[in-house]
Amino acid sequence: MVTVTHVVGTRHDPRRWWALGALVASMLVLAFDSTILNVALPTMAGQLGATTGQQQWMADAYVVVFAALMLPAGLLGDRFGRRLMLIAGLAVFLGGSVLGALAGDVNAVIAARAVMGIGGALIMPLALAVLPALFGPEERGKAVGLITAASALGMPLGPLVGGFLLNHFWWGSVFLINIPMAAIGIAACVFLLPETRDPATPKVxxxxxxxxxxxxxxxxxxxxxxxxxxxxxxxxxxxxxxxxxxxxxxxxxxxxxxxxMLDMGLLTHRGFLLNTVAATLVMFVLSGLMFAVPTYLQAVLGHDAFATGLRLLPMMAGLLVAAKGAQPFVARFGARAAVSAGLVVLAFAALLGSRTTVHDGYGFTALWLSITGLGFGFSVVPAMDGALGALPAARAGSGSGLLSTFRQVGGAIGIALLGSLLASAFRDRLDVAGLPGPAAHTARESVVAAHVVAAHTDSARLAASANMSYVHGMTLVLLVCGAAALLAALLAALLLPSTPVVRHMPREEDEETPAVAAPVADAGQ
Known part of the structure; x- marks a missing residue:
């Protein structure tokens, strides 16, 4: 049965938390895929004969398509239905995963990853776009926290699941794991998620x-x-x-x-613009930090992929604490204080991590990773809540697409800039004296390659130099992350609104919003 219900009516429907479960399931699909492939790349490269550049594009084909399509994806959701487009995104992602599992050469894997990027571009902004329709300002912070926690869950669980699969099955299994997860997400959206749209949205x-x-x-x-x-x-x-x-x-x-099609007027709303910038700067810092840490755990401390995933769990614990505590903190002190404090904590974690040495072991790393999760949650959750709260309901899809695009670009810039800094510092510090030219060139490519050369040449000196050089590069990355987080904290303290902005649109538009709400499918009846 289909009943006509205003979008705002779902804010008091007890099923809204089940609907949030559907969104969390959708985000978990992306969360797993974001890290699980990195674990499989060395195995895939060996079996498929992939070059270093081809390995990079097996990962990056997804990122390029994903970032490029998020803006039109949000608009499509506004116009044709956010639930419909979210389900379509999960279906496309599932199809790309099937293609990846069946691929027999590198080019087929790259093509499959591009298809998965199309699905991901529909999933992320539209999952965020539904939140303002489901939850009012008093609950939206908690909902954003749960969505953020689901996204971050892939950081430790991706390597855990990927390591287990690679230990027991062939490399294609890392794609197959997406199929049941995407199917669960589709079912959850069909039965639990109400439909929202704005027929007045401009045509694509x-x-x-x-x-x-x-x-x-x-x-x-x-x-x-x-x-x-x-x-x-x-x-x-x-x-x-x-x-x-x-x-x-x-x-x-x-x-x-x-x-x-691209609503530039959204950028004139101070609450949306400044919270989006804050969330983007957080992603810049976190992406650079998470680029360096897993390799440190594997190459320097010697843990396998599964053990690395376990050792990233303290960051998840910190994030869960922040997801629970951010909303009460915002209610008492305001969003500006929460974002600024979170960024200061994130800066402290990065600067503390910069003190890491090759002899510290895992305990010290676990400490600053847990603080990282705490700072990330306290900064990004109120920032995203403030950005979403500034959006008029009719433009939730296009606005969320813009927010997601900024965050994705911020993450890509963080990985590129900080990854380049790490690679340059490693190459400059690595001692390859006495090695033949080809071996020295290979050793300088990465700390993993340096350890392979050290094993072949039985050179303990090269292995020790590789570890010290990598930690030196990671130290520089963490120092830059700390400085960037402190700068972002200062900007947030000076410029952000002191409380979450619920709406920046004229009252007349607010009153018209229910009139453009789509019929809501009363699932299961």
């Missing part, structure tokens, strides 16, 4: 869509390739210039049309 403009996809694709591609090619490489400069021209053309086009 093919030209603007092409400009946004091409511009963001060129930007992310350039960021990803920069550490290998060098920031001054001719192709890099050309891609950055192309991205600037394409995205600039998009902005000019959208400012001239009467019903723009």
């Amino acid at each position: 403009d093919p030209v603007s869509t092409a400009l946004s996809v091409a511009g963001l694709g060129a930007l992310i591609y350039a960021i990803i390739e920069a550490p290998d090619r060098g920031w001054g490489d001719g192709l890099e400069l050309a891609m950055f210039a192309a991205a600037a021209v394409l995205l600039g053309s998009l902005v000019l086009r959208e400012r001239r049309v009467s019903r723009p």
